[in-house]
Amino acid sequence: MSADDRLEIMELVARYAYAWDEKNAQAYAACFTEDAELEVYTRGREAPAISERGREAIESWARRSHSGEIEGMRPPDPLERTRHAPGGVVFDALEGDTAQTRAMLFETRVAGGRSTAVPQISGVYTDEWRRTPDGWRLSRRVLHMDRQ
Numbered sequence: 001m002s003a004d005d006r007l008e009i010m011e012l013v014a015r016y017a018y019a020w021d022e023k024n025a026q027a028y029a030a031c032f033t034e035d036a037e038l039e040v041y042t043r044g045r046e047a048p049a050i051s052e053r054g055r056e057a058i059e060s061w062a063r064r065s066h067s068g069e070i071e072g073m074r075p076p077d078p079l080e081r082t083r084h085a086p087g088g089v090v091f092d093a094l095e096g097d098t099a100q101t102r103a104m105l106f107e108t109r110v111a112g113g114r115s116t117a118v119p120q121i122s123g124v125y126t127d128e129w130r131r132t133p134d135g136w137r138l139s140r141r142v143l144h145m146d147r148q
Contacts, residue, residue, distance in 0.1 A: 001094035008136050009129055010089050013103055016138070017084035023066040029059030033130055033137045040143045080111040086125065097131035098139075105143065122146045 012031055019027035032038070032055045040050035052058045064070050086103045093100040103125045108117035128140035 001091075001099060005094075005099070005131075005136065006091065009091075009099060009101065012136055012138070013086050013089055013101075013125075017086050020062070020084055021082050025059050025062035025066060028062045029055050031138055032058055032141075033132060033139045036138055037140045039141070040145065042145050043147055077111055079113055080109065081117075082120070083108050083117065099129040099136070101125075101127045101129065103127070 016028065016031045019025075019031065034055050035053075036055055036058060038050065038052045038058050038061075039048040042049050050061070052061045061070070085106045085108070087106070088102075088104040090102045091099060092102060105121065105123045105125060106119070107121040109120045110117050123143050123145040126142045126144070127138055129136050130139040
């Protein structure tokens with residue numbers, strides 16, 4: 001894997017976060033392959049709290065999450081801003097047109113008229129990547145959150 005491949009993957013890690021924070025479900029889903037898997041685990045649970053299969057399902061989930069249609073997700077607040085800050089990307093496996101990475105996640109939120117960002121979520125992404133005709137895309141993303 002070339003340095004350009006690594007940079008492309010690292011940029012997509014950032015684009016994923018920007019798309020989520022901008023509530024752009026289409027750009028968010030574009031980070032994934034057509035047959036991608038997305039799972040989110042909270043600490044202490046063996047079953048995923050979120051499990052989506054396929055780019056269309058991932059886009060639909062993101063859209064519903066941002067609109068507040070999913071139980072446990074906050075309804076839209078025009079004053080709210082989130083900032084997902086992924087970092088510490090480590091390449092665990094690199095082979096041809098596939099790669100495996102880990103990255104840390106730290107999210108802050110400004111809401112309710114506050115002017116200060118408050119830490120909300122931390123965790124670790126474990127990712128599988130596949131090179132497609134459109135470039136590198138996530139074929140599987142698993143988030144293990146530090147909170148319950």
